[in-house]
Amino acid sequence: MSLKRIVIVTLILILLPFTLKVQGGDFGQGNSLFSDIKAHKVGDILTVNIYENTQATNKAETKTEKSGQSSASGGPGSGFLDFIPLFGAKMESKNSFGGKGENLRNRNLRAKMSVTVVAVKENGDLVIEGTRTVAISTDKETLTLTGIVRQRDISSNNSIESYLIADAEISYRGKGSITNASRPGPVMRFLNWLF
16 A cells, blocks of 8 residues: 555544534534533433332321220019119120231333533532423313432433433423323312312
8 A cells, every 4th residue: 555545544534523513413512522512511312211210108007995894783673672683784895906008119210301501509409391292183281390410420422321410300200191091080189189
């Protein structure tokens, strides 16, 4: 191979990362031409993988028992009270109560969404916020996420798992015909509120 070809191939290999950065639209945002770009300033976008699975169980059991017994007896009367016959009385009472309750809750949420860095704290942590709305026909589902992220927890592909977000607030709300169909009617809601 000639010296001219070696120089051209070397130049291509040196300039290749630079041209890829320019074509990707990330020129000037990274610290190095060879490093991955991660969110680090206000306005940057970060991808969040939401894998939330919560389970809570609450059990309570109560058992009480109380019993009592009494008796009385007497003979016939004497003298002018001899018309009183033999008498006797016996009383027994028993009271028992057993109660058992169990409450089981299981919630599961899996999603992927992008959020925006809205502030950078003095220690370098990022304050993130984002909303994702999906509308299908008359149904609308909205996923909202806020929290604080450490820059070192962000992976090389500019994403983070939801369990690494501090002070995370994740809300998922639906609105539309499916939500209305799964909701009890006004009479049932009033009775649930009353009792």
